[in-house]
Amino acid sequence: MRQFELESVEAIDQAVRHRRVHDGQAFIAGGTTLLDLVKLDVMQPEKVVDVTRLPLKRIELLDDGRLKIGALVSNTELAKHEIVMRDYPVISEALLSGASTGLRNMASTGGNVMQRTRCPYFRDPDMPCNKREPGTGCSAIDGINRNHAVLGTSEQCIATHPSDMCVGMVAAGATLVLEGPDGQREVAFEDYHLLPGDTPEREHDLKPGELITHVILDAPRGGGQHYLKLRDRASYEFALASCAAVVNLDGDNIGEARLALGGVATKPWRADAAEAALKGQPATQESFERAAEAAFSDAVAYSHNGFKITLGKQAIVRALRDATARARA
Template sequence: MREFAYVRAADVSGAVRLAGPQMRYLAGATNLFDLMREEVETPELVVDISRLPLSAVEDLPDGGLRLGALASNSQVAADDRVRRRYPVLARALLKGASPQLRNRATVGGNLLQRTRCRYFYDLHAACNKRAPGAGCAALDGFNRTHAVLGASPSCVAVHPSDMCVALAALDATVNLTGQDGERSVPITDFHRLPGETPHMETVLREGELVTSVDLPPEQPGPGDYVKVRDRASYAFALVSVAASLRVENGRIARARIALGGVAPRPWRAYAAEELLVGAATGEAAAGEAAAGEAFGRAAEEAVAGAAPLEHNAFKVELARRLVRRTLIELAGRS
């Protein structure tokens, strides 16, 4: 780990004033310390924001819920309002890491965690995300865990977060403070696709600080987060699905589907959602064998345009089956 200067911020405005290209914010540090130790990240200045008053979970006047950027993953997952009103988020957080990491990891840090691509962490491997213009070793390397949707010839790494997949399905909003003031960004626009600039992972401007995340008041209906991984304990998703269904009079009135482990950002399946609106759920409630055609069509649409690599073609079929199964189970609950 290289030497760096350390400053503890007294308030949000003071933290933002320290903005610079070689500055990083420190919250729970469950990802930043790893990156600094491996010298993937080499900031000259680390600004500790862990003591700022940004850890509350608060009701909003419109009926939504605001998650402070420094609220721990454990705190959010255990909050009764989150468990009752946004169960898909609570379940995603509980499947996201070990209890020890959940106690340290924060909402804001989770939003900004970086890929676990082995080539990104290997300083001897070509990686456009770490060193723009270097190339992408994963394209012709061992790419079993890499993206099948939304990737580019410059980068095929996947976004690692479980929480962000649930937030995408919930249409959450990220609140930011920077030198130009405050602004809000829909979570579905917060993370960028790699294109030709995979090192630009979010829409954050230099020095901007995530202060909170807002969950909307409108309840999407029964939801769940389902995660397939190589081992049952702490592991990143091969494929995950955050989904919810609102059923009225035996038909789907609203659907939300987001995928994790398959793309450089949480992958919202808008076209698949549209296919489900108006579909009857009576047959699906009887069991998987009697599931209606709409669930199969939606599952196919959720992975439309997939471009698997040499070692990860299984992810396409796995995602398709996981979406279908999750929708059937949700329809049964409705």
């Protein structure tokens, strides 16, 4: 494992200032992504800045009903927080479907947003990968791509975003708070992760010197919520297809539905077309199936992952059915 410098910071401006001064730096919180990838030599930081002493460990209910989550809140703590379980079950379920007990105890909220793809070619420095080494080519497009994306892909990269939590947050609605050398700014959660396009090495809207300090969840949307995750084994595995659904009924019809997908797309995927197809429609199997078709109308399959289009549609139908049942309960 390569050597790096390690420095601990006590204040946010200290962390951000450090990042601006040095290139080749990485922040470390839980370390479950960073140290894994340093061991593989996929990430090669010269300096690692320990941010775990920063005062970002609180979950705070704001006056406007939104929930402000410090970036250092662990995945376990967030999943089991009373308000999250009650008002944002889609996020709690998503978190608890990811990783394992031990990893969730370590992993932070900010780190979950920043986790890297599990594409095996990205994780193998001996293989060409445009995300890891721009311009070297994509090994997955003509390789083994069973686990890869069918939505949001480009000719440069078809790697999926691995997070469950992020999918739940897109469905619930959220804002990221970033602190940088030029001060604080906010980004809508669903705009934060970027499509690969011609620059798959750019995965997010974090500018040099910036640190995620908080995630602010929209005021609770109520209704029925469900996160459904489909995978090769029942636990401790990444999604082949997942769906986060938040459904508000208006009588027997769907008032508003918010849908996000995981495991099938290059970023945590808001299924806007499916949401539009559901609005004002009767909450029936037929409506759910039409929405599922709409969600995947632009999907592109590669040699081994065509099954994800079928699986993804089924995930949407089942998630909507369960969320609707909960909305009625």
